[in-house]
Amino acid sequence: MGGQMQQSNAAAATALYDGSLHNAGLPSDTGDAVMARWLQSAGLQHLASPSASTGMDHRLLPNLLMQGYGAQSAEEKQRLFKLMRNLNFNGESGSETYMPTAQTYGGVGESDGFYSPDFRGDFGAGLLDLHAMDDTELLSEHVIDEPFEPSPFMTSGARAFESDLNLRVDTQQRGQTDVDASVSFPTNEKENTTKENNVAKIKVVVRKRPLNKKELARKEDDIVSVCDNAYVTVHEPKLKVDLTAYVEKHEFCFDAVLNEHVTNDEVYRETVEPIIPTIFQRTKATCFAYGQTGSGKTYTMQPLPLRAVQDLVRLLHLPVYRSQRFKLWLSYFEIYGGKLFDLLSDRKKLCMREDGRQQVCIVGLQEFEVSDVQIVKEYIERGNSARSTGSTGANEESSRSHAILQLVVKKHTEVKESRRNNDGNDSKSGKVVGKISFIDLAGSERGADTTDNDRQTRIEGAEINKSLLALKECIRALDNDQIHIPFRGSKLTEVLRDSFVGNSRTVMISCISPNAGSCEHTLNTLRYADRVKSLSRSGNSRKDQPVNSAPGSKDSSSVSLLPISVDLEDQEVKAVDAGRRVVEKENASHSSATDNEKLPSTFSSNYAFNGREEAGGVTFPSIDRDRVDMKNTYGSSTSQRGNYYQNSVDAEEKVQKVSPPRRKGPRDEKQEKPGNWMKKDVGGSDLSTSTFPQQNAGSYSQSNAGSKRHESELIDGNINAILEEEEALIAAHRKEIEDTMEIVREEMKLLAEVDQPGSLIDNYVTQLSFVLSRKAASLVSLQARLARFQHRLKEQEILSRKRVPR
Numbered sequence: 001m002g003g004q005m006q007q008s009n010a011a012a013a014t015a016l017y018d019g020s021l022h023n024a025g026l027p028s029d030t031g032d033a034v035m036a037r038w039l040q041s042a043g044l045q046h047l048a049s050p051s052a053s054t055g056m057d058h059r060l061l062p063n064l065l066m067q068g069y070g071a072q073s074a075e076e077k078q079r080l081f082k083l084m085r086n087l088n089f090n091g092e093s094g095s096e097t098y099m100p101t102a103q104t105y106g107g108v109g110e111s112d113g114f115y116s117p118d119f120r121g122d123f124g125a126g127l128l129d130l131h132a133m134d135d136t137e138l139l140s141e142h143v144i145d146e147p148f149e150p151s152p153f154m155t156s157g158a159r160a161f162e163s164d165l166n167l168r169v170d171t172q173q174r175g176q177t178d179v180d181a182s183v184s185f186p187t188n189e190k191e192n193t194t195k196e197n198n199v200a201k202i203k204v205v206v207r208k209r210p211l212n213k214k215e216l217a218r219k220e221d222d223i224v225s226v227c228d229n230a231y232v233t234v235h236e237p238k239l240k241v242d243l244t245a246y247v248e249k250h251e252f253c254f255d256a257v258l259n260e261h262v263t264n265d266e267v268y269r270e271t272v273e274p275i276i277p278t279i280f281q282r283t284k285a286t287c288f289a290y291g292q293t294g295s296g297k298t299y300t301m302q303p304l305p306l307r308a309v310q311d312l313v314r315l316l317h318l319p320v321y322r323s324q325r326f327k328l329w330l331s332y333f334e335i336y337g338g339k340l341f342d343l344l345s346d347r348k349k350l351c352m353r354e355d356g357r358q359q360v361c362i363v364g365l366q367e368f369e370v371s372d373v374q375i376v377k378e379y380i381e382r383g384n385s386a387r388s389t390g391s392t393g394a395n396e397e398s399s400r401s402h403a404i405l406q407l408v409v410k411k412h413t414e415v416k417e418s419r420r421n422n423d424g425n426d427s428k429s430g431k432v433v434g435k436i437s438f439i440d441l442a443g444s445e446r447g448a449d450t451t452d453n454d455r456q457t458r459i460e461g462a463e464i465n466k467s468l469l470a471l472k473e474c475i476r477a478l479d480n481d482q483i484h485i486p487f488r489g490s491k492l493t494e495v496l497r498d499s500f501v502g503n504s505r506t507v508m509i510s511c512i513s514p515n516a517g518s519c520e521h522t523l524n525t526l527r528y529a530d531r532v533k534s535l536s537r538s539g540n541s542r543k544d545q546p547v548n549s550a551p552g553s554k555d556s557s558s559v560s561l562l563p564i565s566v567d568l569e570d571q572e573v574k575a576v577d578a579g580r581r582v583v584e585k586e587n588a589s590h591s592s593a594t595d596n597e598k599l600p601s602t603f604s605s606n607y608a609f610n611g612r613e614e615a616g617g618v619t620f621p622s623i624d625r626d627r628v629d630m631k632n633t634y635g636s637s638t639s640q641r642g643n644y645y646q647n648s649v650d651a652e653e654k655v656q657k658v659s660p661p662r663r664k665g666p667r668d669e670k671q672e673k674p675g676n677w678m679k680k681d682v683g684g685s686d687l688s689t690s691t692f693p694q695q696n697a698g699s700y701s702q703s704n705a706g707s708k709r710h711e712s713e714l715i716d717g718n719i720n721a722i723l724e725e726e727e728a729l730i731a732a733h734r735k736e737i738e739d740t741m742e743i744v745r746e747e748m749k750l751l752a753e754v755d756q757p758g759s760l761i762d763n764y765v766t767q768l769s770f771v772l773s774r775k776a777a778s779l780v781s782l783q784a785r786l787a788r789f790q791h792r793l794k795e796q797e798i799l800s801r802k803r804v805p806r
């Protein structure tokens with residue numbers, strides 16, 4: 001075996017040498033003089049003479065090396081090795097790289113192991129290591145001959161990745177025949193994969209929808225402009241106090257901004273397509289759409305899984321995957337009011353469980369094997385018809401839940417059934433290779449609609465709100481490579497837990513409406529997106545910089561005396577540039593508790609206090625960002641802004657927040673009036689927007705912030721308790737019905753007995769009395785539970801109304 005290997009090593013090395021000469025344009029008989037020169041250049045001239053003198057073919061040099069002739073010391077071997085490598089790779093010896101044969105393919109892929117003098121052990125050992133494997137573990141020739149077909153939709157980066165995929169597939173196969181998530185690539189491989197496939201860990205894409213018929217009929221302005229596929233500007237119409245109209249511009253930069261003319265196909269190409277090959281690299285990918293109701297989330301998300309299946313199936317047909325029994329499975333469920341329902345199984349209620357390996361299993365979730373797009377289309381349609389939808393002002397068929405469609409690539413050893421429960425039993429259902437989850441989030445502002453909606457919608461909204469914030473936190477933590485991912489923040493993030501650990505990719509598509517009436521929401525969406533992106537190390541620098549474009553509005557002195565309410569998010573804008581990253585770095589242990597939400601305790605526990613900042617002569621005390629969102633309705637000078645921004649950094653770095661629901665846009669105007677600031681609903685599904693008049697800034701005390709925070713926590717806690725009690729109440733009701741039925745049966749029996757001739761009436765009376773007491777007790781118990789629940793609802797209502805101005 002050893003001899004065989006040595007032979008093949010020698011052959012490989014000879015081939016390499018041959019190749020290098022060939023590439024150098026040198027005929028093989030250019031002779032020893034050339035070789036001598038090369039050897040000389042490496043200080044190995046003494047090796048040249050024997051071969052020259054014996055007339056040995058220079059192509060045998062590697063053989064000499066392998067057999068222990070020629071270079072004797074390790075240093076010589078290394079030099080020789082380097083020389084060979086240079087011959088092969090540097091410009092001097094030819095522009096083309098060596099084309100390996102099937103047998104040496106893996107070796108080339110592992111260039112570090114084969115050519116580098118830095119490989120483990122000495123030269124010979126390194127070569128032996130490389131080939132010390134069963135030939136059967138190598139890719140078969142036909143696999144290599146059949147490269148990945150470049151998708152017509154693939155971006156150049158992804159194409160580059162695909163062309164490289166064979167190498168990695170080869171590596172994978174050699175390294176492990178069983179693609180189990182528990183087996184990991186060597187670190188270098190991982191890094192290379194990330195680098196090479198050029199797929200960012202988090203990608204934030206914005207999509208603007210066109211004005212719809214209603215908006216056009218109302219002659220609404222399109223206030224969103226897109227530039228260079230990367231910039232989006234919101235032209236916010238505003239009024240000065242003297243009622244002069246002006247426009248405030250907010251510019252953002254994202255990984256991609258897609259305008260209203262972009263098709264769903266192009267959206268796919270920009271977002272999901274580059275990720276698809278990574279699914280076979282044990283990546284857990286998540287693609288979600290975020291945005292206000294009616295902004296196009298469902299419109300955007302629905303075609304994506306179809307396109308993804310098309311590409312996944314195409315890849316699955318490659319022999320390398322087919323031979324490994326890779327298969328694609330689909331499941332579709334929704335999270336509604338903190339509960340999970342299977343959309344492909346008559347909305348069966350699902351339970352979430354963690355197994356011993358802390359893998360999240362959704363007990364009872366039906367998975368279906370899919371092998372073509374048509375069947376996926378049918379599943380999606382079936383699932384969609386089962387989704388919880390309702391009507392909102394902006395969208396007649398609005399999604400009221402988070403819908404999650406998962407495509408999972410599994411490796412099967414033996415699959416007999418085409419449909420089975422995902423009971424977490426890997427051996428039965430195959431091992432997960434990778435997966436992609438498509439999430440159509442519930443409209444983001446519904447969490448905000450607290451005043452105009454009924455109680456049910458408010459609770460629903462609070463849950464949505466919570467999950468959106470939790471999702472954002474997880475994404476941030478993910479991108480910051482934090483050890484702790486706060487996935488327990490909501491059901492949504494718990495479900496996506498395995499997408500937050502290990503090799504993950506996230507694409508967020510922020511959908512925005514272009515009409516002026518949606519300005520506030522559009523800005524909120526973009527800010528949410530920006531915060532996801534800007535806090536990541538790889539994020540674009542933040543750009544939301546309002547510019548007063550109305551004539552005269554640039555005159556800062558003319559506006560500086562006006563009540564100032566600086567949009568908190570604008571502060572964050574600057575914060576990023578003006579030190580936020582620094583602050584973050586310095587307080588790395590803070591995690592990312594910068595939002596207006598209650599974070600898991602692990603997030604807040606490390607929170608440091610940065611002291612206070614002076615801003616334009618006004619000292620801002622330690623400010624709860626929830627309460628102090630300073631919205632610059634009238635514009636402000638740059639210097640003022642700078643101060644406030646700085647201030648906001650402190651404010652938000654200090655306090656952990658609880659996010660109260662946001663209210664609807666039209667009320668914002670009222671709240672921007674000075675005096676309303678104390679009452680203003682400052683939460684939001686994603687942002688807080690509260691007015692903070694300058695003159696009041698100083699008086700805004702820590703205790704105020706504290707008590708408000710307490711209030712917020714109370715609300716959040718209350719909502720959680722309500723959800724739990726709701727469940728208990730429903731369960732108790734069911735139980736009561738069962739008991740009642742049992743009692744009714746007993747009563748019927750009693751009646752039947754009493755009708756019998758010679759029955760004892762005393763017995764009947766005693767038993768009836770006993771049965772009725774049980775019946776009454778059961779009812780009273782249910783009534784008591786109901787009363788408690790009603791009380792809880794009232795409490796919640798009072799609390800939320802306290803915070804939301806009417």
Ligand SMILES: Nc1ncnc2c1ncn2[C@@H]1O[C@H](COP(=O)(O)OP(=O)(O)OP(=O)(O)O)[C@@H](O)[C@H]1O
Nearest residue numbers: 209292293294295296297298299395398399442443
């Ligand atoms: N890019 C677009 N081009 C054309 N029409 C669009 C586009 N985006 C959305 N629409 C249309 O706008 C309407 C609302 O879109 P959609 O239902 O996707 O919104 P949504 O964000 O999912 O709303 P909700 O959160 O309430 O479910 C639909 O009629 C849809 O066809």
